[in-house]
Amino acid sequence: MTAPNPELLSLPGGPALVEWRRSARARRVSLRIDPRCGAVVVTLPPRAGRTAGMSLLMNHAEWVAARLAALPGAIPFADGAVVPLDGADHRIRHVPKSCDAGRRGAVWVADREILVGGDAVFLPRRVADFFRAEARRRFSEIVQCKSDLAGVAPRRVSVKDTRSRWGSCAANRSLAFSWRLVMAPPFVQDYVAAHEVAHLRHMNHGRHFWALVTELTPHTDMAVAWLRRHGPRLLRVG
Ligand SMILES: [Zn+2]
Secondary structure (H helix, E strand, C coil): CCCCCCEEEEECCEEEEEEEEECCCCCCCEEEEECCCCEEEEEECCCCCHHHHHHHHHHCHHHHHHHHHHCCCCECCCCCCEEEECCEEEEEEECCCCHHHHHHCCEEEECCEEEECCCHHHHHHHHHHHHHHHHHHHHHHHHHHHHHHHCCCCCEEEEECCCCCCEEECCCCEEEEEHHHHHCCHHHHHHHHHHHHHHCCCCCCCHHHHHHHHHHCCCHHHHHHHHHHHHHHHCCEC
C-alpha cells in the first residue's frame, strides 16, 4: 500500500483530507484548515487519542465542509479548466462542432489541450472517463513490463477511485491503481507500478521488497517525495 500523507476521511459534509498532528504544547484538541493542501489539520495534545479528534471533526463537520468548499484550488472537469496529464498542465476545451470529435472519439489530446466533443452537459463525464481509460492503458502497459522484469504475473490490473491509496496489491494477485495517478509525472506512475508489482514477490515492506523496487524503477525517493508533496492536489481535481 502506498498512502498519501494526509488521510482521506468520509465526514458527514463529504470527503475531507485530514492531517493528524501531535503537539506537546497543545492543551486541547483543535481543528484548522491548511489552505495549501486543502486539508483539515487536527492537533492533538499529548494525552488525547484519535477518538477525541474524530469527535471534534464530527461536531464541526458542517464548518469543515464549508471551509473546504470555500478554498481556492479545487479544479473541476470543466471547459477552460487546467488539469495535469502525465505531470504537464493541459487545458480542457469544449469543441462541440469538431469533425475530429466524430472521427477520433469524443476526447483527444493535442498541443497541451484536452479537446472534448459532443454536448456540453456531458463534458465532465467524458473527461472523467477519458482519464480513467488513459490510466488503465498506462498501468496495464507499465505493469506488464515490470512483471516481465520481476518474473511475476498479476491476475489483473484495474483502475479505481480509491482516494485513500495510490495503489494496492490484493492477496489474489490483483493490482489496483488510483486513476488520479495519470495526472502525475511518468516517473511517479512508474514507481507506483513497480511498488505494487514488487508486492507480488514480497507482501511486506522489508529489505528485499525495497531492493526489488529499486531494480524495477529508477526514481523511488523522488517519486515518494513527489506524492507526499503534490498527491493531495490530485485529490482535488475532477
Ligand atoms: Zn506497499
